[in-house]
Amino acid sequence: MIKEKPKKPDIRSELLRQLSQAVLQGDVTGGLRLAEKAGKTIADRDDPRTGQFRCLEARLFFLSGDYQKTLASSRLAASLLAPFGETEDLARAYLLSGKALVSLGNYREAETALLDAISLFRRCDNVAERIDAANQLARVYFTRAEYKSALKYLLDTIKLADRQGDRRKLAFLWGNLGRVYTLLGNLKKAAEALRLNLEISDDLDDEKEKAKALLSLGYIGLQNEQYEKAESYLDEAQLIIIANGMRREMVIHHTYLGELKTKCGDHASARRLLNEAIDGARSLAPESSLMAAPLRHLAALELAEDNASASSRLANKVLALTKKIGELVEKGAALRILAQATLAEGKNDGRSPAKAADLFAEALEVFDEIDARFEKAETFVQMAVSGLGSSHRILVNLFRAADIYQKLGISSKHQKTQELINQFEAPAANVPPKESVSSNQATTIVTANRKMKKIMRDIGHAAKSEMPVLLIGETGTGKDLLARHYHAMSGRQGRFVAVNCAAFPDTLLESELFGYRRGAFTGAVTDKDGLLQRADGGTFFLDEIGEMSPASQAKLLTVIETCQSRPLGGLKEDKLDLRIITATNCDLAGMVEEGRFRRDLYYRLSGITFTIPPLAERPEDIPLLLHHFLCRQGVIGEDQQVDMAMIAEFTSRSWPGNVRQLESEVKKLVLFSTMAREDTLGDLAGLLVQNDIDGQTTSLFSQIEEFERTLILKALRRADWNKSKAARSLAIHESTLRAKMKRYHLAPASVS
Secondary structure, three states: OOOOOOOOOOHHHHHHHHHHHHHHHOOHHHHHHHHHHHHHHHOOOOOHHHHHHHHHHHHHHHHHOOHHHHHHHHHHHHHHHHHHOOOHHHHHHHHHHHHHHHHOOOHHHHHHHHHHHHHHHHHOOOHHHHHHHHHHHHHHHHHOOOHHHHHHHHHHHHHHHHHHOOHHHHHHHHHHHHHHHHHHOOHHHHHHHHHHHHHHHHHOOOHHHHHHHHHHHHHHHHHOOOHHHHHHHHHHHHHHHHHHOOHHHHHHHHHHHHHHHHHOOOHHHHHHHHHHHHHHHHHHOOOOHHHHHHHHHHHHHHHHOOOHHHHHHHHHHHHHHHHHHOOHHHHHHHHHHHHHHHHHHOOOOOOHHHHHHHHHHHHHHHHHHHOOHHHHHHHHHHHHHOOOOOHHHHHHHHHHHHHHHHHHOOHHHHHHHHHHHHHOOOOOOOOOOOOOOOOOOOOOOOOOOHHHHHHHHHHHHHHOOOOOEEEEOOOOOOHHHHHHHHHHHHOOOOOEEEEEHHHOOHHHHHHHHHEEOOOOOOOOOOOEEOHHHHOOOOEEEEEOHHHOOHHHHHHHHHHHHHOEEOOEOOOOOEEOOOEEEEEEOOOHHHHHHOOOOOHHHHHHHOOEEEEOOOHHHOOOHHHHHHHHHHHHOOOOOOOOOOOHHHHHHHHOOOOOOHHHHHHHHHHHHHHHHHHOOOOOHHHHHHHHOOOOHHHOOOOHHHHHHHHHHHHHHHHHHHOOOOHHHHHHHHOOOHHHHHHHHHHOOOOOOOOO
């Protein structure tokens, strides 16, 4: 009987098992040592096991941070596995190549590898790893500022992860989605995604993912100008970041907090934080967006401190870096800062405005390319505030910014931009001077509405008493005018001083209200009287009182009770003789019940409360207001009638922005009628007034952009497509014309 030889143990299978175990346990050092020893035993044949070995080796190299070796091993694995068909192992090799290429900054090749991996995982029905590959591809598109493509892959991937019930993957996918929405400017959707990210991370005790979500929510609060909320999120994130040694996230934290401190006027803290962020980025990733962001914010800080030369130097550094790494958001933002610094540096240089205009145009072109709408709006506002271009152009830029903020749901910025529009008179012939209000002259309030007339009459009576007055009404209903009417009817000889509580972060509101003494804080180089002192003997109007923080509420209550105020850093109280009138569009009584507004202060302020009806409830006022604003703009005389087509157009709208929105629309009509004299004012009303059918406000500027495209096309045709000549006829710079031609796809071959 012949004895069978005992089978030799399958050494290759055992080695592969041990390597897989090392990868799963994250034992990088032990795994790489084993891979080195096993190399000769396993990697001596062109078969699938050798390919599997190279794949595991690549994963260990990736975990060690050696991306060049990861790429070499994963590519070798792919070449070994490809002859044996479309397998999961081949898909893993492509995924590893893609990850390595992303880490090395080679996004073009990474995209190809990851698309191959996704395709193979789909055919092999491997959903879990397909999710990883799709998330990596979204990261590629995100880094290349192709946010819409990133959004598509993330939304598809979230559906897959939800179907799988993989909550850990869902957490970071929601976080990534929130970051994409943030850069697209859709802050509402971004916040929703990040709150889901935070909720799941909390449930899973995933501290690192939670810290990232808190950072992103802090950034959203910053963009929404909710500074107190933003700082709260950032402080919470910092505790987790320190506990877990998250160096990259600490750089991001310092960058965001530095930006916040700049906006709140605490420049010393901002400089310290941004310099710490730059030092951190230098040690981690000196040539990345991690470095570009704090450098850019430091440039903005220098600009805020009137150091235009230093701001220019830093902005140029950011531009050089972004050119190298392809970071477009930071590039556009740096161009915007450089434009502002150029104007500040060359105040007496006739060439500076033209250079600044070119830089602004280039920034807009960058933001157009990546559809960064929030940054576009910020640029339009800065162009207007800088005073560049004709009065027509300044108003157009403000209208564009307001439209974007409204579409993005950023109410604070939309309101501020509307206020800028209403402060700026549209260009027209024979414009009468703006009405001024003194202590003995009543404000013009145009109304035929019975409720409004009664409110005006009752406010006149209230002004003769010592009772405090609270005005409640939607934004744009005329609360400011009614407050001025109250002051005029009071007969008080002091000033009427108004402050919008929503316009100042809490740290600045206190110094604005109470003033300060020299040395009270960094930057307080002289004494400054507060707004309360300026209103002594007159009327102090606090608009948007519901936005005041609890700390400021307590200080205001003290002022009301003692009739005294003390400036920051001061030693003595100043006596005050003033009337306080407040206004809000919030439900203050509801806020009191929720603990968000002090009950004692509410009772002090609401002695007599008036609720202002919205414009939708007083349609009889619309023709009167239309006539009033057209007269103010010098379009018609007091004794002239408004075109009936225009009245019909205006009365058919619901006006969610109330009187302020109506006035803004009149200014748009005046502006565009002067730019297109061949059209009648009535025709332009139908074309340009915002359409809010079924309660949905559609974009005005989708219509205006078509109008602008037509004007540019006409100018180009008249100039025989000579860009310099066309730009001169339009009174814009040639670089601006080129940017608009690119945006509207205008070329002789592309238009009939």
